Amino acid sequence: MPDASVIEETALIRKASRQIDEYLKGDRKIFDLPIFAVGTPFQQMVWEALKTIPYGETRSYKDIAVQIGKAKACRAVGMANNRNPIAIIIPCHRVIGSKGALVGYGGGLDIKKHLLGLEGKKIVGDKIIS
Template identity: 60%
Template sequence: MENIFFYQTNIGKIGIVENGMAIIKLYLNGLIAPQDATVKETPLLREAAMQLQHYLAGKRKSFDLPFAPDGTEFQQNVWSALQVIPYGETRSYVEVAKRVGRPKAARAVGMANNKNPIPIFIPCHRVIGANGKLVGYAGGLDVKQYLLNLEKNI
């Protein structure tokens, strides 16, 4: 059984979903939440929301939560690589591809980034184009820029 609860943040309304043991999805402002999840705030969702609010206030640099994103083995490898990108730093899609042992798979890394079901918690916003430009983000490039600026204290 999945539970979802919605929270107002300074980047808009977000929905966090858990499966009873781990956080499995995060919906950014404007994204449609699943119909089959029960709207219920659980202790895990409350903790996730508190940690997210602290992060967005610049008071937290990492998350101490159980995550269980659903994806292929390659996606899981990419998402694991994203979680070790240090706070305040960025990596290119090529750099992430090299990290997961697939140096020519930058486009596949981009697709895995796009499919990340737990943005922010799994920091896909820290991945940018090889030329340093912001490229795609589920919550919009303005949110991506906001998160990067937050981490760089701009």
């Protein structure tokens, strides 16, 4: 939400900030935050599937489509990924093209590469090699 602002720092905001900081330092692999992302029922299904991708692993758009029972909805999965309002916590950076290509990330591919690198992925150009 571009027009959103923090009116008051709450315990939850402090906890979220601390957990994101820990993740970026490599000290956190799982977030323990109560989250609710507003979206369509399809987007909600995709976002729930994204939360099941373990730290250090990736899935293709096709993998996510199959996981949610919509095997032909790869493009729709990509659009839901693009609409993810809570990046990092809902780990849309872990979704890649079917041949390991780094495609699409709201924060830009450089940030996606950095996040995947933090999680131990080796990247050459715009492709994961391990």
